[in-house]
Amino acid sequence: xxxxxxxxNEVRAYMVSETIQTKQSETxxxxxxxxxxxxxxxxxxxxxxxxxxxxxxxxxxTFVTALETLSKLRDLQKFRPWxxxxxxxxxxxxxxxxxxxxxTDYNEELDKVKFNGEALSQADQDHLYDxxxxxxxxxxxxxxxxxxxIVADLPFAEIASxxxxxxxxxxxxxxxxxxxxxxxxxx
Numbered sequence: 001x002x003x004x005x006x007x008x009n010e011v012r013a014y015m016v017s018e019t020i021q022t023k024q025s026e027t028x029x030x031x032x033x034x035x036x037x038x039x040x041x042x043x044x045x046x047x048x049x050x051x052x053x054x055x056x057x058x059x060x061x062t063f064v065t066a067l068e069t070l071s072k073l074r075d076l077q078k079f080r081p082w083x084x085x086x087x088x089x090x091x092x093x094x095x096x097x098x099x100x101x102x103x104t105d106y107n108e109e110l111d112k113v114k115f116n117g118e119a120l121s122q123a124d125q126d127h128l129y130d131x132x133x134x135x136x137x138x139x140x141x142x143x144x145x146x147x148x149x150i151v152a153d154l155p156f157a158e159i160a161s162x163x164x165x166x167x168x169x170x171x172x173x174x175x176x177x178x179x180x181x182x183x184x185x186x187x
Contacts, residue, residue, distance in 0.1 A: 030067055033079050038063065041087050044152040048091045058094060062087045081161040084152060088144075088162065127185075134184050138177070145174050 041062055046055035066083050073082055120128070135143060141163075148159045156174070160167040 029076065030070060033076070033083075034063055037080055037083055040152050040154075041083060044084065044147055045087055045091060047147050047151045049094060054094070058087065058090045062090050065090070078161065080154070081158040084148065084154065084158070085162045131181070131185060134181055142173075142177050145170070145177060149174055 038059065042055055042059045045058045045062070046052060049055050049058065062083060065086050066079075073079060135146065138146075144163070145159070148154050148162065149156075154162075156167050156171050160170045163170065
């Protein structure tokens with residue numbers, strides 16, 4: 001073996017070693033990103049589909065897709081809005097596949113609601129039912145603002161990234177929406 005072949009073999013071995021280390025590093029990074037976001041993604045999806053098993057499946061699908069396409073994400077700082085965009089698309093696919101529409105039995109859901117470990121009073125349950133009715137009459141986009149801000153607890157900048165709208169517009173629409181809901185709830 002001549003010196004050129006030895007150097008070429010060493011370079012190949014080094015490149016393979018670097019590739020393996022890079023893959024291991026990406027896996028460790030993804031594991032941490034998963035741990036930091038899985039709960040919020042699940043709650044967001046559960047709010048969308050109202051079924052724990054389906055929400056778990058969609059959460060798994062979301063993170064599998066994220067792992068498979070992680071190399072397309074240029075900035076890991078934008079992982080959270082990116083994974084919520086994937087989750088949002090998964091729910092759209094979920095409803096599209098079976099021509100399903102979100103159906104909620106509000107009474108059944110409200111019976112399960114507890115606040116600080118205690119069951120809610122009938123008056124509080126009635127108020128929650130009224131609020132659910134008001135929210136159900138909102139447009140899908142307005143409901144999405146509430147889900148992303150309240151359920152997923154995302155900052156406005158990340159919501160703007162997910163919905164591809166300017167942050168100031170998101171803030172304005174969100175606060176106007178809250179004012180409108182409050183005014184309707186007081187009636």
